[in-house]
Amino acid sequence: MEITFSKKALPKRGSVIVLITEGDHDSDLVDELDTASDGLLRKAIKTESFKGQKGKILKVVPGASSNLERIILYGVGKVADLTPLKVEHLGGGIVANGLGKNVKSLTVLTPHIEHKDLGDADFAAHFGVGLYLRDYAFDRYKTKLKPEDKSKLTKVAIGTDAAAGARRKFAVQQSVADGVFLTRDLVSEPANVLFPEELANRASELSDLGVDVQVLGEKQMTKLGMGSLLGVGQGSARESKLVIMNWKGATKAKAKTLALVGKGVTFDTGGISLKPAGGMEQMKWDMGGAGAVVGAMHALAARKAKANVVGIVGLVENMPGANAQRPGDVVTSMSGQTIEVINTDAEGRLVLADALWYVQEKHKPDCIVDLATLTGAILVSLGHEFGGLFSNNDDLSGQLTQAGESVGDLLWRMPMGDAYDKMINSQIADMKNVGGRNGGSITAAQFLARFIQNDTPWAHLDIAGMAWSDKDLPTAPKGGTGFGVRLLDKLIADHFE
Numbered sequence: 001m002e003i004t005f006s007k008k009a010l011p012k013r014g015s016v017i018v019l020i021t022e023g024d025h026d027s028d029l030v031d032e033l034d035t036a037s038d039g040l041l042r043k044a045i046k047t048e049s050f051k052g053q054k055g056k057i058l059k060v061v062p063g064a065s066s067n068l069e070r071i072i073l074y075g076v077g078k079v080a081d082l083t084p085l086k087v088e089h090l091g092g093g094i095v096a097n098g099l100g101k102n103v104k105s106l107t108v109l110t111p112h113i114e115h116k117d118l119g120d121a122d123f124a125a126h127f128g129v130g131l132y133l134r135d136y137a138f139d140r141y142k143t144k145l146k147p148e149d150k151s152k153l154t155k156v157a158i159g160t161d162a163a164a165g166a167r168r169k170f171a172v173q174q175s176v177a178d179g180v181f182l183t184r185d186l187v188s189e190p191a192n193v194l195f196p197e198e199l200a201n202r203a204s205e206l207s208d209l210g211v212d213v214q215v216l217g218e219k220q221m222t223k224l225g226m227g228s229l230l231g232v233g234q235g236s237a238r239e240s241k242l243v244i245m246n247w248k249g250a251t252k253a254k255a256k257t258l259a260l261v262g263k264g265v266t267f268d269t270g271g272i273s274l275k276p277a278g279g280m281e282q283m284k285w286d287m288g289g290a291g292a293v294v295g296a297m298h299a300l301a302a303r304k305a306k307a308n309v310v311g312i313v314g315l316v317e318n319m320p321g322a323n324a325q326r327p328g329d330v331v332t333s334m335s336g337q338t339i340e341v342i343n344t345d346a347e348g349r350l351v352l353a354d355a356l357w358y359v360q361e362k363h364k365p366d367c368i369v370d371l372a373t374l375t376g377a378i379l380v381s382l383g384h385e386f387g388g389l390f391s392n393n394d395d396l397s398g399q400l401t402q403a404g405e406s407v408g409d410l411l412w413r414m415p416m417g418d419a420y421d422k423m424i425n426s427q428i429a430d431m432k433n434v435g436g437r438n439g440g441s442i443t444a445a446q447f448l449a450r451f452i453q454n455d456t457p458w459a460h461l462d463i464a465g466m467a468w469s470d471k472d473l474p475t476a477p478k479g480g481t482g483f484g485v486r487l488l489d490k491l492i493a494d495h496f497e
């Protein structure tokens, strides 16, 4: 979809959507439209008690004398209640309510508002972003889709009194949204298409944007001693990969380096500790953490972020088979620490252990954020409303929580501590990969913490409940959500640039 911004004016033809803040249904603009509709609009406003209530929609088809196809009033609600995120949700509502269906050209006229954190340019830009994000579809494998079944909306003109500012702000956020789309694509791809090498290939395309991308295969990882990651992939016919994406956009010499680390299990059968059949197909998106990291790197490079960020994703397929690792096996991680693999289905932490160690050894980051669809237990705790946040650092936790709140990728901090750490001590190795039934997301986080050097500020985001949605969301259709991309982008914009 192409979104353009221009000075607010009534279009000559096509459909026009007019955003009305609560109580502002008596404006000159409404008068003008009423005339264009031979008085139909005012009549409809009265009949339907339309006052600009939030989310309320009023459609009028003007008479034969008008060139306008449709006049739609769309309620914004009270100005004081608005936030940038709520404006994005309104934008998404255009698609969710099918207001652009069967329409050749669409003009949206945005209101002038007086609001402490939202100017007219912000309003128009955020509205456009929400619309753009919600209009996504993954229909690559739908061979029978007729053109009329696809969203016909190809062009939306947004009218605003601050067109230049809106255009500038929107362009930046569109780059970020394209990162979200990349993540959604990766998460939606089936595992026969997107296996470790293919994900590595897609990540390699970031080099077109100026990201330095390096791909390590099994031979190199063996040399590095990554027995933990390699053990997970050893039952698969597909080669495991480690992808390192480096974006050096900082202009200051003293700029901090942030490492983003992602779990990329392109399919998780559970391995020899095989998962039950029901719902196993969902495990194609067990690379959602890696997907978010690749999407975030795209966003940063596309908007030329002035920050130094290294993204690293551990890519494996967890399969049973003659060569698969067994429960009880002991593996040696790159850190030298040994791990007793009690359950081959607790594989994500094994992948992250070596990816975390590698990035610290090679890139000495000042701060680390990892993302992983790590545990089913986080769904028991938080459902699909919040990602789990685990951290050794209060400042970083606060920054992440706040960034998430402002873009709608919500996080809830969970506890950590020695008592939980003890639960993963092993009888025969340095640690075991599961801590028992209780506190499963926390013991998983404690496992990762054992691979963080010198108390480097670190946060682990368990996004098992957030990477995929079975229902439509305000700015995402059901499917891969792209959770994490906007959150990371915002964290970096606010604290690393």
Ligand code: BES
Residues within 6 Å of the ligand: 268, 270, 286, 343, 345, 346, 347, 348, 373, 374, 375, 376, 377, 434, 435, 440, 464, 465
């Ligand atoms: N990939 C799963 C976690 C998961 C579950 C993600 C549901 C998305 C939705 C992970 O590898 C896993 O299997 N975890 C086990 C850990 C257990 C064996 C300690 C789990 O959560 O059951």
Ligand code: MN
Residues within 6 Å of the ligand: 268, 270, 344, 345, 346, 347, 348
């Ligand atoms: Mn698993």
Ligand code: ZN
Residues within 6 Å of the ligand: 265, 268, 286, 345, 347, 348, 373, 374
């Ligand atoms: Zn998994």
